[in-house]
Amino acid sequence: MTRQSGIGRLFHVLRAQQFDRPLLDHLCDLTTLIRKVAKTREGLNFLRSLLSHKRVMLYFTQPSTRTFLSFENACHILGVQTSEIRNPATSSEYKGESSEDAIRTFSSYVDMIVMRTNVEGLADQTARHLDETERPVPIINAGSGRDQHPTQALLDIYTLHRSFEHRGGIDGKTIAMVGDLARGRTVRSLSYLMKNYRDVKLIFIAPPSLAMRDDLKQFLDKRQIDWSEHDNLEDVVPRADAIYMTRLQDEHDVAGESRQLDLTNFTFHYRFLERLGPEAIVMHPMPRRDEIDRRVDGDPRAVYWRQARNGMWTRTSILANIFAVDDAILERL
Amino acid sequence: MTRQSGIGRLFHVLRAQQFDRPLLDHLCDLTTLIRKVAKTREGLNFLRSLLSHKRVMLYFTQPSTRTFLSFENACHILGVQTSEIRNPATSSEYKGESSEDAIRTFSSYVDMIVMRTNVEGLADQTARHLDETERPVPIINAGSGRDQHPTQALLDIYTLHRSFEHRGGIDGKTIAMVGDLARGRTVRSLSYLMKNYRDVKLIFIAPPSLAMRDDLKQFLDKRQIDWSEHDNLEDVVPRADAIYMTRLQDEHDVAGESRQLDLTNFTFHYRFLERLGPEAIVMHPMPRRDEIDRRVDGDPRAVYWRQARNGMWTRTSILANIFAVDDAILERL
Amino acid sequence: MTRQSGIGRLFHVLRAQQFDRPLLDHLCDLTTLIRKVAKTREGLNFLRSLLSHKRVMLYFTQPSTRTFLSFENACHILGVQTSEIRNPATSSEYKGESSEDAIRTFSSYVDMIVMRTNVEGLADQTARHLDETERPVPIINAGSGRDQHPTQALLDIYTLHRSFEHRGGIDGKTIAMVGDLARGRTVRSLSYLMKNYRDVKLIFIAPPSLAMRDDLKQFLDKRQIDWSEHDNLEDVVPRADAIYMTRLQDEHDVAGESRQLDLTNFTFHYRFLERLGPEAIVMHPMPRRDEIDRRVDGDPRAVYWRQARNGMWTRTSILANIFAVDDAILERL
Numbered sequence: 001m002t003r004q005s006g007i008g009r010l011f012h013v014l015r016a017q018q019f020d021r022p023l024l025d026h027l028c029d030l031t032t033l034i035r036k037v038a039k040t041r042e043g044l045n046f047l048r049s050l051l052s053h054k055r056v057m058l059y060f061t062q063p064s065t066r067t068f069l070s071f072e073n074a075c076h077i078l079g080v081q082t083s084e085i086r087n088p089a090t091s092s093e094y095k096g097e098s099s100e101d102a103i104r105t106f107s108s109y110v111d112m113i114v115m116r117t118n119v120e121g122l123a124d125q126t127a128r129h130l131d132e133t134e135r136p137v138p139i140i141n142a143g144s145g146r147d148q149h150p151t152q153a154l155l156d157i158y159t160l161h162r163s164f165e166h167r168g169g170i171d172g173k174t175i176a177m178v179g180d181l182a183r184g185r186t187v188r189s190l191s192y193l194m195k196n197y198r199d200v201k202l203i204f205i206a207p208p209s210l211a212m213r214d215d216l217k218q219f220l221d222k223r224q225i226d227w228s229e230h231d232n233l234e235d236v237v238p239r240a241d242a243i244y245m246t247r248l249q250d251e252h253d254v255a256g257e258s259r260q261l262d263l264t265n266f267t268f269h270y271r272f273l274e275r276l277g278p279e280a281i282v283m284h285p286m287p288r289r290d291e292i293d294r295r296v297d298g299d300p301r302a303v304y305w306r307q308a309r310n311g312m313w314t315r316t317s318i319l320a321n322i323f324a325v326d327d328a329i330l331e332r333l
Numbered sequence: 334m335t336r337q338s339g340i341g342r343l344f345h346v347l348r349a350q351q352f353d354r355p356l357l358d359h360l361c362d363l364t365t366l367i368r369k370v371a372k373t374r375e376g377l378n379f380l381r382s383l384l385s386h387k388r389v390m391l392y393f394t395q396p397s398t399r400t401f402l403s404f405e406n407a408c409h410i411l412g413v414q415t416s417e418i419r420n421p422a423t424s425s426e427y428k429g430e431s432s433e434d435a436i437r438t439f440s441s442y443v444d445m446i447v448m449r450t451n452v453e454g455l456a457d458q459t460a461r462h463l464d465e466t467e468r469p470v471p472i473i474n475a476g477s478g479r480d481q482h483p484t485q486a487l488l489d490i491y492t493l494h495r496s497f498e499h500r501g502g503i504d505g506k507t508i509a510m511v512g513d514l515a516r517g518r519t520v521r522s523l524s525y526l527m528k529n530y531r532d533v534k535l536i537f538i539a540p541p542s543l544a545m546r547d548d549l550k551q552f553l554d555k556r557q558i559d560w561s562e563h564d565n566l567e568d569v570v571p572r573a574d575a576i577y578m579t580r581l582q583d584e585h586d587v588a589g590e591s592r593q594l595d596l597t598n599f600t601f602h603y604r605f606l607e608r609l610g611p612e613a614i615v616m617h618p619m620p621r622r623d624e625i626d627r628r629v630d631g632d633p634r635a636v637y638w639r640q641a642r643n644g645m646w647t648r649t650s651i652l653a654n655i656f657a658v659d660d661a662i663l664e665r666l
Numbered sequence: 667m668t669r670q671s672g673i674g675r676l677f678h679v680l681r682a683q684q685f686d687r688p689l690l691d692h693l694c695d696l697t698t699l700i701r702k703v704a705k706t707r708e709g710l711n712f713l714r715s716l717l718s719h720k721r722v723m724l725y726f727t728q729p730s731t732r733t734f735l736s737f738e739n740a741c742h743i744l745g746v747q748t749s750e751i752r753n754p755a756t757s758s759e760y761k762g763e764s765s766e767d768a769i770r771t772f773s774s775y776v777d778m779i780v781m782r783t784n785v786e787g788l789a790d791q792t793a794r795h796l797d798e799t800e801r802p803v804p805i806i807n808a809g810s811g812r813d814q815h816p817t818q819a820l821l822d823i824y825t826l827h828r829s830f831e832h833r834g835g836i837d838g839k840t841i842a843m844v845g846d847l848a849r850g851r852t853v854r855s856l857s858y859l860m861k862n863y864r865d866v867k868l869i870f871i872a873p874p875s876l877a878m879r880d881d882l883k884q885f886l887d888k889r890q891i892d893w894s895e896h897d898n899l900e901d902v903v904p905r906a907d908a909i910y911m912t913r914l915q916d917e918h919d920v921a922g923e924s925r926q927l928d929l930t931n932f933t934f935h936y937r938f939l940e941r942l943g944p945e946a947i948v949m950h951p952m953p954r955r956d957e958i959d960r961r962v963d964g965d966p967r968a969v970y971w972r973q974a975r976n977g978m979w980t981r982t983s984i985l986a987n988i989f990a991v992d993d994a995i996l997e998r999l
Contacts, residue, residue: 044386053710055742057735066438069390069416073442076388076414081742083735086420087752096913097953105732105952108975109739132964133971247429286438287430305466309441377719399771402723402749406775409721409747419753580762619771620763631798638799642774 010322012127013140016153016189021196027154028161030326031310031317037332038077046332047316050325052079057110059085059103060142062118066286066308067142067152071114074315078325083110100129112138112322120145138322146185146252151318152285153189155311159303160242162310163281174201176236179246179266179291180258181212186285187246191216195223202227203236207261210248232265237275243268245284245291245304268292273299283307343655345460346473349486349522354529360487361494363659364643364650370665371410379665380649383658385412390443392418392436393475395451399619399641400475400485404447407648411658416443433462445471445655453478471655479518479585484651485618486522488644492636493575495643496614507534509569512579512599512624513591514545519618520579524549528556535560536569540594543581565598570608576601578617578624578637601625606632616640676988678793679806682819682855687862693820694827696992697976697983703998704743712998713982716991718745723776725751725769726808728784732952732974733808733818737780740981744991749776766795778804778988786811804988812851812918817984818951819855821977825969826908828976829947840867842902845912845932845957846924847878852951853912857882861889868893869902873927876914898931903941909934911950911957911970934958939965949973 007026010018019027037043056075060068068086075082085106103126107113115123123141130136143149160170175194177187181204191212194200202220204212204227211229220227230236237243245268250258268282270293276282284292284304296302320326340359343351352360370376389408393401401419408415418439436459440446448456456474463469476482493503508527510520514537524545527533535553537545537560544562553560563569570576578601583591601615603626609615617625617637629635653659673692676684685693703709722741726734734752741748751772769792773779781789789807796802809815826836841860843853847870857878860866868886870878870893877895886893896902903909911934916924934948936959942948950958950970962968986992 041386048385052714053707055739063420065418065435069418069439069442072416073388073414076416081739083738083742085731085735087729096955101953102731104971105974106735108971109735109978135971135975287434289429305437305441305468308438309468312442374719381718396753398751398768402751402772402775405749406721406747409749620767622762638770638774638801641771642801645775 009324010318011138013138013150013318013322014124014127015141015148016150016193018150019154019157019193019196024154024157024161024193024196026326027314027317027321028158030320030329031158031313032162033329033333034077034316034320035313037329044077047077047329048079050078050328051319051323054078054080054112054323055083055110056080056112056114056319057083057085057106058114059106060116061085061087062116062143064116064143067116067311070308070311071140071142071315074312074319077312077316078319078323080319100126104130104133107137108135110137112140112319114140114142115144116142118145120147123148140318140322143185146183149185149189151315152186152311153193154318155307155314156186156190156244156283156285157193158314159281159283159307159310163303164241167279169197170200171198172200173241174203174239175242175244176203176205176233176240177212177244177246178205178233178268180210180249181206181246182210183249183252184246187212187244188216190244192219194220194225200225203240204229205231205233205236205266207263207266209261210258233268234265234272234275237272238277241277241280243276243280243282245282245288247287247289247291263291266291268296270295273301276301342657343651344471346471346483346651346655347457347460348474348481349483349526351483352487352490352526352529357487357490357494357526357529359659360647360650360654361491363653363662364491364646365495366662366666367410367649367653368646370662377410380410380662381412383411383661384652384656387411387413387445387656388416388443389413389445389447389652390416390418390439391447392439393449394418394420395449395476397449397476400449400644403641403644404473404475404648407645407652410645410649411652411656413652433459437463437466440470441468443470445473445652447473447475448477449475451478453480456481473651473655476518479516482518482522484648485519485644486526487651488640488647489519489523489577489616489618490526491647492614492616492640492643496636497574500612502530503533504531505533506574507536507572508575508577509536509538509566509573510545510577510579511538511566511601513543513582514539514579515543516582516585517579520545520577521549523577525552527553527558533558536573537562538564538566538569538599540596540599542594543591566601567598567605567608570605571610574610574613576609576613576615578615578621580620580622580624596624599624601629603628606634609634675990676984677804679804679816679984679988680790680793681807681814682816682859684816685820685823685859685862690820690823690827690859690862692992693980693983693987694824696986696995697824697979698828699995699999700743700982700986701979703995710743713743713995714745716744716994717985717989720744720746720778720989721749721776722746722778722780722985723749723751723772724780725772726782727751727753728782728809730782730809733782733977736974736977737806737808737817737981740978740985743978743982744985744989746985766792770796770799773803774801776803778806778985780806780808781810782808784811786813789814806984806988809851812849815851815855817981818852818977819859820984821973821980822852822856822910822949822951823859824980825947825949825973825976829969830907833945835863836866837864838866839907840869840905841908841910842869842871842899842906843878843910843912844871844899844934846876846915847872847912848876849915849918850912853878853910854882856910857886860886860891866891869906870895871897871899871902871932873929873932875927876924899934900931900938900941903938904943907943907946909942909946909948911948911954913953913955913957929957932957934962936961939967942967
């Protein structure tokens with residue numbers, strides 16, 4: 001098997017919109033293949049040999065343990081050596097250095113920077129700045145403030161893709177998104193990516209104060225993607241192919257206003273499992289609180305743990321694509 | 334040489350009581366063998382190839398630099414790639430996630446978790462929880478609150494085993510334990526493990542307020558292990574095969590009460606070296622304060638530095654056993 | 667190509683004065699060669715195989731992100747596995763342990779310690795202490811308080827060496843040093859190293875309160891190294907082969923006194939590029955503030971970014987020398 005012509009080679013990964021359908025399909029197939037190769041010791045050692053000549057810096061000035069570990073292990077799977085900044089207060093800044101200078105210096109030691117910050121737009125800005133230098137390295141946005149988290153969107157796509165593999169893929173599926181849709185970055189990115197699929201139906205289920213925002217609804221209208229709103233998850237359960245649960249993002253509250261909300265209608269209760277389709281799935285980007293009954297965890301349709309692990313595998317895929325070893329993996333088949 | 338039938342394969346390592354005599358002997362022999370293999374570049378590269386397909390997470394929410402480094406380097410010796418959490422405040426928790434959920438997510442990226450926490454029982458609880466999931470990984474307890482630190486106990490056993498190798502092993506030896514016996518985790522674990530050896534004599538030397546606790550004395554009586562108490566180290570020096578020194582654990586004081594104690598009788602003074610048997614040894618789990626005269630360091634019977642390094646080697650052994658490459662190491666002979 | 671007889675093998679690297687001319691030339695040539703080898707995947711994998719049996723601890727109790735990353739990636743280039751202490755408060759100290767004991771314990775897990783502290787002389791002291799033990803490991807001083815930072819000096823030498831390679835090397839060149847010369851560790855170390863080169867002229871350009879200190883001027887006089895002082899960079903630009911810019915070290919101010927200074931005459935302004943010789947270079951140890959106009963960055967004579975990257979390569983060279991794989995690299999030619 002070889003990569004089909006016309007499939008892109010990523011350099012910077014800055015926003016979910018970069019992924020078109022052929023690239024999404026390629027990355028999903030590559031992810032499945034990597035997982036398969038990784039089932040044996042020989043396969044794992046093969047993968048680890050692919051990028052043993054590369055070094056990546058994980059620049060995480062905004063703490064995010066799970067995204068950090070997911071990327072670091074993706075690097076390790078391909079043999080990439082990692083160095084890390086996990087402290088919001090890096091030593092350089094106290095000496096009055098600009099973060100542009102600091103990151104350019106750091107970039108000179110490595111072949112790629114994976115960047116998580118709470119500064120909106122810093123990943124883009126860094127990528128643009130490095131592009132003007134003698135030695136640009138790829139920047140992967142691993143979450144920048146509230147705007148983008150493209151690799152999270154990709155792992156969600158992969159989880160849907162993989163779950164519906166024997167049912168015609170994502171095309172034509174009904175996806176319910178539940179919870180804090182106004183402030184949830186993941187549901188927004190995923191909704192945008194639906195433009196790449198045919199006949200998808202989105203159902204938004206949120207308290208009025210946390211409803212999906214108008215800009216995204218307008219985007220969906222323009223792209224002729226079917227969407228509707230409901231005020232109670234229970235009614236929607238039987239007809240959803242995927243239910244994407246999210247937690248309340250009350251860290252963005254101005255004055256704790258959302259803590260008063262009654263979330264009963266936006267919770268996946270244990271009894272819902274009976275009404276859920278036999279091939280439907282329940283997703284969650286994690287971390288969760290009480291929006292999913294813990295007894296649901298044991299059901300095979302609860303895929304949120306696999307979804308977390310998929311994050312590592314899809315990131316492995318992205319690294320393989322950027323560093324051009326995806327063909328080597330495909331050829332192993 | 335091959336592993337003898339009947340020798341266990343560890344999965345979780347949660348408490349010192351898990352180690353029976355055949356396993357202790359196997360791990361000690363394996364440790365000696367690994368150290369031998371590690372003496373050449375070829376040997377080290379062989380060891381590093383054994384687990385190059387494995388990834389381990391060091392989850393240290395309670396800081397412990399020496400245990401951390403010891404485990405990390407044990408991993409590196411076998412080629413295992415490591416990722417780490419060394420910050421008590423992991424990012425996930427602030428979002429209201431349970432530590433069960435957090436650790437389960439982290440576990441999905443790796444093949445094992447080495448866990449150091451100040452929560453008693455968390456390692457056990459995590460192991461039990463993961464056992465109920467689709468993808469359990471081994472948990473190694475690297476110290477959980479005041480209850481257990483099984484790999485420390487193993488390195489102490491190894492140091493005794495190795496030191497008495499040409500004198501019939503640990504069986505029949507007299508071991509003096511000195512200092513804060515009431516609160517020292519290491520002396521307690523080591524005492525429990527003595528049930529695996531024949532005719533060992535334990536001598537406890539501590540100020541009355543820090544005497545070995547009754548529960549352990551009862552355990553020793555039940556197992557018919559000979560023990561006695563003394564109030565002065567000096568008298569015991571000539572007849573001890575091993576003297577295990579410990580420091581005052583005054584961080585557990587309620588109101589600084591132990592800082593008033595006169596520790597002269599519980600200190601290893603320089604002049605004791607003359608009265609110490611020519612093949613006896615002085616141990617200390619480190620860190621130490623003033624309970625050993627620094628001039629003792631230069632004496633070949635002071636084995637506490639080797640003991641620290643043994644910690645790395647015995648942990649390497651445990652990893653090799655869990656991941657089933659001990660046979661490959663034995664076969665290299 | 668092989669290493670010439672008489673070229674030293676480093677063990678501890680504690681101060682710039684250790685490097686004599688043959689060793690400096692050897693390390694510079696080795697650095698250039700390593701960079702060449704590192705241009706291909708095969709070359710990088712060859713380098714990474716050289717020290718895959720070694721483990722190094724980065725002991726950084728004084729934060730320094732760029733020096734840390736530079737050393738860590740140097741280690742990774744040669745396949746060395748690293749473990750790190752980046753927290754000023756290591757866990758051991760709170761238990762009343764001496765730093766001597768702590769570092770000796772840490773040293774028992776690894777083959778080398780790279781040490782950055784704010785304690786003057788701690789690297790020397792540690793080296794001396796370990797030399798008296800059974801298992802000394804090399805210590806590299808990665809910056810200790812205000813006294814020494816020898817690998818920084820070496821990267822500066824390499825940058826000069828490489829820049830003047832086709833113009834007869836460093837011998838006979840004129841080097842202007844600009845800014846806070848009283849407190850800048852890098853300019854002091856570099857000045858000391860000039861004793862290894864013939865006919866070098868040093869020009870110090872600093873506000874009177876930050877002038878180069880007398881001890882160094884006396885050293886230069888004794889070694890018959892030509893030096894002079896000027897009060898304005900602009901006049902010196904046309905005749906300098908290298909202009910070494912430095913930032914104000916106002917963290918060492920007693921009462922913010924240097925913040926009042928007018929630094930106009932000690933700034934590299936954009937218009938200076940016209941008067942700068944076509945083969946001259948502008949250096950800076952970074953981080954910088956406003957002492958170089960940012961528009962200078964795009965000029966090929968601005969070598970400070972390459973200088974930062976050179977730091978990684980010269981440290982790779984030092985590791986290769988200490989661990990005796992420099993010959994293997996030379997033989998690859």
